[in-house]
Amino acid sequence: MVKTVFFLGATGYIGGSVLQHLLGTPGEYSITALVRNADKAKKLETFGVKTILGNLDDSDKIQQAAADADITIHTAHADHVGAAKAILAGAKVRFEKTGVAPIYIHTSGTGVFTDHALGTHYDPAKLPLYDDSNRAVLDSIPDSAVHRNVDLIVLGGDEEGYVKSYIVLPSTIYGLLTGKLVDAGIANPHSIQIPIAIKASILRGQGAVVGPGENEWPHVEIHELSDLYIRLLKAAIDGTATHGRDGLYIGENGTYLLKDAAKTYTRALHAAGKSRTPEPESFTKEDIDKYFGGPYLGSNSRAKAVRAKRDLGWAPTKGDADFFKSIEEEVASILADPHGTELHELR
Ligand SMILES: NC(=O)c1ccc[n+]([C@@H]2O[C@H](COP(=O)([O-])OP(=O)(O)OC[C@H]3O[C@@H](n4cnc5c(N)ncnc54)[C@H](OP(=O)(O)O)[C@@H]3O)[C@@H](O)[C@H]2O)c1
Structure with a gap:
């Protein structure tokens, strides 16, 4: 039915x-x-x-x-x-x-x-x-x-x-995100967390991360x-x-350190002339308040997906290498979009 x-x-x-x-x-x-x-x-x-x-x-x-x-x-x-x-x-x-x-x-x-x-x-x-x-x-x-x-x-x-x-x-x-709702201009193809760090880096002219970026998050x-x-x-x-x-x-299907994500986008931004140096620095307190409304990107998140893999047969194959590759694609996409650096609320 x-x-x-x-x-x-x-x-x-x-x-x-x-x-x-x-x-x-x-x-x-x-x-x-x-x-x-x-x-x-x-x-x-x-x-x-x-x-x-x-x-x-x-x-x-x-x-x-x-x-x-x-x-x-x-x-x-x-x-x-x-x-x-x-x-x-x-x-x-x-x-x-x-x-x-x-x-x-x-x-x-x-x-x-x-x-x-x-x-x-x-x-x-x-x-x-x-x-x-x-x-x-x-x-x-x-x-x-x-x-x-x-x-x-x-x-x-x-x-x-x-x-x-x-x-x-x-x-x-x-x-x-790809697919017919994106092609039709209906669905948003971009995520939130890494894109907002990339956009803030472009706007300040230098790739950066919160603190030393030793914090860890899972990805999917x-x-x-x-x-x-x-x-x-x-x-x-x-x-x-x-x-x-x-x-x-x-x-979740893997984890990353924020500093490694920042190294990837800062290198790509530097190559595109959008970051003074190829190595990330730390966002200042003013940057953090201005772009993110707080130091959420400096947090750790520790989470393991067991239930969906065990009970639902969910078998993701994309892992850490795919995550880092996607950051380069995200940088290219943001730079190619005339509205690419518009900031959205970090939720
Ligand atoms: N992306 C991530 O990495 C991630 C990870 C974990 C959790 N989440 C959570 O998942 C939720 C969705 O994330 P997303 O990445 O899919 O965000 P998104 O692309 O911004 O999508 C949000 C959707 O909700 C609609 N919406 C938001 N506020 C609304 C309002 N006040 N009235 C009517 N519609 C509203 C948006 O409509 P419009 O198109 O009109 O704006 C859009 O359809 C967020 O709460 C986020 O915190 C996201």
Whole structure:
């Protein structure tokens, strides 16, 4: 039977990637997307996606659309409390009407597993390795962690039993998104974390990193991440995926040091005449406040993807070498784009 899907974040990097997959299996899903840009909404309709014009503060629209759907996939914003609450309110209405708990796939991030290291390497006594198959370590995440307030709201809905929640936690996502929604000018092909460091480096005329850049993050390639979402969706529909507090799925397939990423983009920027030297220096405190709104890029994130690989058959093949190669491609793409250095909020 055709499943009804309410989709948030359709025009984004993660969302565009996931939506392209869904559109690849016509007849399986009837999709309605919340879109705030009228031109993009019109274009999306030509792909057979119904649209609701609105933004994440339109709680009534979100609640109604979630109440109308078997499945809600939210890839728009890991920190938007109102949107998560409205989705849950809609799910509750649906449960009370049908007696069946709808599926809610939420997007968080491995920012939830971070410290405040200012570019130094993590202290294992203070920052554990968060393995997503280890319930005890996941339950120890501080309530004050990044994204955690929204994750706890989502988990609360699952605990009450009226919704089945699945939370995907991508790490640093890399790679230029390709596909028909990008070609049509609908989906954003760029990630956030490494591109913003590249853009800040271009704007200051010198490649840089937070502190010494000894901090470490996991990474995952965008197309492989969307495969995780699709596998999770199918397993959630089949009833084989674990949910709630046992339904956190990390997207990760390798790690990198920020200084090595910075060396790669600084070399590439220098070769293009956009960095005074080929070796990165440290961002100043003023740079960090101006470009990033805080030293988030100096944190460590320690996360291990076990659950999706073990339970969903997710088998990413892209690793560290692909990550570093993608940085060179990202530099070339940003430099080729006349609007390439426009800054977006770091989330
Ligand atoms: N990229 C990563 O490496 C990464 C890793 C982990 C977690 N995450 C989290 O995943 C989420 C999505 O990331 P992304 O890289 O896909 O970002 P993105 O490319 O900027 O996509 C965000 C999507 O959400 C929509 N959106 C955002 N705020 C909205 C609002 N107020 N009203 C309506 N629509 C809104 C955007 O619409 P418009 O097209 O109209 O802007 C776009 O469709 C973020 O919360 C991010 O923190 C990202």
